[in-house]
Amino acid sequence: xxxxxxxxxxxxxxxxxxxxxxxxxxxxxxxxxxxxxxxxxxxxxxxxxxxxxxxxxxxxxxxxxxxxxxxxxxxxxxxxxxxxxxxxxxxxxxxxxxxxxxxxxxxxxxxxxxxxxxxxxxxxxxxxxxxxxxxxxxxxxxxxxxxxxxxxxxxxxxxxxxxxxxxxxxxxxxxxxxxxxxxxxxxxxxxxxxxxxxxxxxxxxxxxxxxxxxxxxxxxxxxxxxxxxxxxxxxxxxxxxxxxxxxxxxxxxxxxxxxxxxxxxxxxxxxxxxxxxx
Amino acid sequence: xxxxxxxxxxxxxxxxxxxxxxxxxxxxxxxxxxxxxxxxxxxxxxxxxxxxxxxxxxxxxxxxxxxxxxxxxxxxxxxxxxxxxxxxxxxxxxxxxxxxxxxxxxxxxxxxxxxxxxxxxxxxxxxxxxxxxxxxxxxxxxxxxxxxxxxxxxxxxxxxxxxxxxxxxxxxxxxxxxxxxxxxxxxxxxxxxxxxxxxxxxxxxxxxxxxxxxxxxxxxxxxxxxxxxxxxxxxxxxxxxxxxxxxxxxxxxxxxxxxxxxxxxxxxxxxxxxxxxxxxxxxxxxxxxxxxxxxx
Numbered sequence: 265x266x267x268x269x270x271x272x273x274x275x276x277x278x279x280x281x282x283x284x285x286x287x288x289x290x291x292x293x294x295x296x297x298x299x300x301x302x303x304x305x306x307x308x309x310x311x312x313x314x315x316x317x318x319x320x321x322x323x324x325x326x327x328x329x330x331x332x333x334x335x336x337x338x339x340x341x342x343x344x345x346x347x348x349x350x351x352x353x354x355x356x357x358x359x360x361x362x363x364x365x366x367x368x369x370x371x372x373x374x375x376x377x378x379x380x381x382x383x384x385x386x387x388x389x390x391x392x393x394x395x396x397x398x399x400x401x402x403x404x405x406x407x408x409x410x411x412x413x414x415x416x417x418x419x420x421x422x423x424x425x426x427x428x429x430x431x432x433x434x435x436x437x438x439x440x441x442x443x444x445x446x447x448x449x450x451x452x453x454x455x456x457x458x459x460x461x462x463x464x465x466x467x468x469x470x471x472x473x474x475x476x477x478x479x480x481x482x483x484x485x486x487x488x489x490x491x492x493x494x495x496x497x498x499x500x501x502x503x504x505x506x507x508x509x510x511x512x513x514x515x516x517x518x519x520x521x522x523x524x525x526x527x528x529x530x531x532x533x534x535x536x537x538x539x540x541x542x
Numbered sequence: 543x544x545x546x547x548x549x550x551x552x553x554x555x556x557x558x559x560x561x562x563x564x565x566x567x568x569x570x571x572x573x574x575x576x577x578x579x580x581x582x583x584x585x586x587x588x589x590x591x592x593x594x595x596x597x598x599x600x601x602x603x604x605x606x607x608x609x610x611x612x613x614x615x616x617x618x619x620x621x622x623x624x625x626x627x628x629x630x631x632x633x634x635x636x637x638x639x640x641x642x643x644x645x646x647x648x649x650x651x652x653x654x655x656x657x658x659x660x661x662x663x664x665x666x667x668x669x670x671x672x673x674x675x676x677x678x679x680x681x682x683x684x685x686x687x688x689x690x691x692x693x694x695x696x697x698x699x700x701x702x703x704x705x706x707x708x709x710x711x712x713x714x715x716x717x718x719x720x721x722x723x724x725x726x727x728x729x730x731x732x733x734x735x736x737x738x739x740x741x742x743x744x745x746x747x748x749x750x751x752x753x754x755x756x757x758x759x760x761x762x763x764x765x766x767x768x769x770x771x772x773x774x775x776x777x778x779x780x781x782x783x784x785x786x787x788x789x790x791x792x793x794x795x796x797x798x799x800x801x802x803x804x805x806x807x808x809x810x811x812x813x814x815x816x817x818x819x820x821x822x823x824x825x826x827x828x829x830x831x832x833x834x835x836x837x838x
Contacts, residue, residue: 276667280676283661287740288679291686293705294694308703352585359582371583378590389597389604412593415586473687491689506697513690524685 298322298511305507321511328508330485334493337403337482341489342471345407346464349414354460356415357422375416387480394481401483409477414467421466425459426452465523472520490516605813630814646731653739655792658746663776665751677748684744695737699723746791753784 297305299317325331360368390409391400399405433451475491482488488496494516497509605626630636661680665673686694698705707718723729757780765775781788 273667273669276664277669277672280664280668280672283664284672284676284679287676287743288682290691290694290698290740291682293698294690297697306703308708310703310705310708352589355582356586359579363579363582365579368579371587374587374590378594381594386594386597386601389600390593392600393593393596408589408593412590415589419586469685473689475689491687494689494693497693504700506700509693510697513693517685517687517690520687521682521685525681 294510294513294517297506298514300507302507321507322515324505324508325512325515328497328512330488330493331512333486334488334490337487338472338490341403341406341410341478342468345410345414345471346467348407349411349418349467350460350464352411353415353418353422353463354456356419357426360419360423361426375419378412378416387476390477391480400481401487403482403487406478406481406489409481410471410474414470417470418463418467421463422456422459425456425463428459429455465526469520469524602813627814646735650735650738650742651792653735654742654746655788657739658743659750659788661743661747662750662754665747666754680744680747683740684748686741688741691737691741695733699733749791750784750788753788754780757783 296312296314298321299314299319300311301314301316301318301320304311304315356371359365360372394400394405394409397405399408429452433455473491474489475495478489479492479495482492485496494509494512497505497512606623607621607626661676665676668676699707701707701720701722704723706723707721710716710718710721723733761779762775765779770778
């Protein structure tokens with residue numbers, strides 16, 4: 265490497281590092297603030313690192329009313345939504361990836377179109393429908409609402425993963441005398457398993473993060489989800505408990521961040537696989 | 543495909559052997575095979591239709607009705623034809639909000655795509671340690687739940703002792719002591735934009751970078767040997783190859799950012815918004831339907 269080249273590489277690295285600091289700073293600041301004692305938080309001069317780290321904010325946040333209710337409700341809603349959606353979406357994805365049929369384009373337009381609906385405009389009519397089925401203020405109502413938003417997305421991503429499987433493999437299995445079902449369970453399912461995991465984790469994140477519908481559809485505090493709990497945290501506008509708020513935020517963000525780190529690459533691939541290949 | 547590789551005679555014989563099987567009369571297995579894709583998509587269609595079908599119908603019907611307090615008590619609206627639409631379309635506030643939404647969306651998408659692409663290009667230039675660090679930072683930002691991100695933003699920009707005010711004052715950008723960022727709608731929108739862009743950039747960077755790594759090295763080197771400068775290489779070699787990704791990402795960003803900036807109220811406005819999004823997304827849908835046909 266010539267001296268000039270090394271110098272330009274150094275400049276790029278410096279810019280890259282600066283960007284890293286700017287982009288990850290909000291996340292750092294959230295975690296750092298959660299560990300700071302009250303006087304460090306309220307001081308006019310911010311302390312960049314918590315000098316006397318404390319866990320009291322985390323204790324406060326967890327002891328606040330309805331925190332564990334929120335976590336429990338979120339977990340129930342998320343796991344049921346994800347499990348049901350994956351089964352249904354996988355079936356539909358097989359139809360899209362492996363069959364040609366009349367109405368296929370229409371189904372694709374439906375799948376993509378739903379993801380573009382302005383959700384705010386749907387809240388009130390959705391509320392009316394769910395009230396008619398007695399599903400307002402019930403976790404099942406939120407679950408089925410989330411499914412309508414998780415399903416189209418999951419069908420689309422799973423379709424991408426299924427298309428990634430070489431046709432020859434399946435055909436080879438058929439020639440070897442397996443039935444269609446046999447080739448499905450022995451060849452297709454193991455190959456698409458990573459895709460299923462990635463999609464369900466992404467569905468987990470979307471559902472866990474959702475806020476607007478949960479806020480509108482669940483009135484009881486004992487029935488609210490973790491994100492709704494966080495939004496009620498602030499209290500009076502004059503006197504916000506920033507330490508507790510940041511501790512609560514950290515607690516709610518942790519599961520999402522951990523899962524996300526595991527699958528982000530696969531999801532980016534699944535979302536654009538059709539486009540790259542076309 | 544495989545038959546074309548076999549010499550003509552064998553191919554014909556093979557086809558002849560298959561033919562009697564294909565002419566089988568209706569059997570249960572054949573009916574099942576024809577119905578299979580429909581059975582597979584049925585559950586998804588049923589769930590979506592049950593939960594979204596009626597709200598959409600209700601929304602559309604409501605947009606042609608007068609539905610005030612009186613009608614709420616009577617529990618049914620009175621038909622007013624296109625009156626809601628014409629009143630919305632003649633409402634100055636609607637147009638103001640529409641223009642603001644469009645400007646806001648265009649700004650967000652331009653910023654997200656521009657900055658995102660630049661960072662993706664930067665990733666191809668930096669050393670591997672910096673690349674890993676920067677990617678990790680991006681993924682962290684991407685993973686933050688929006689509700690949490692909003693709280694962090696509020697904390698950093700709060701009036702009394704927000705970090706933003708402190709830093710800007712310290713850096714001598716101006717006197718931002720106890721500056722209220724939520725006093726004017728412009729600075730409020732700017733903060734919202736920064737939050738949206740911060741959350742939306744990672745997906746763009748990761749995807750564009752994946753596309754960039756698909757550009758064959760030989761092509762770039764060949765162009766460089768032919769004396770092409772960096773900009774020419776980028777324009778004539780890299781851009782054509784990543785263009786499909788780029789187009790899809792832009793339309794996706796428009797849709798996602800637009801859906802985020804919903805200021806509208808009322809059924810007629812919702813329907814109009816739906817129509818606008820539909821028009822905007824025609825390109826994306828067409829592209830996806832087409833590639834989906836090619837892929838099978």
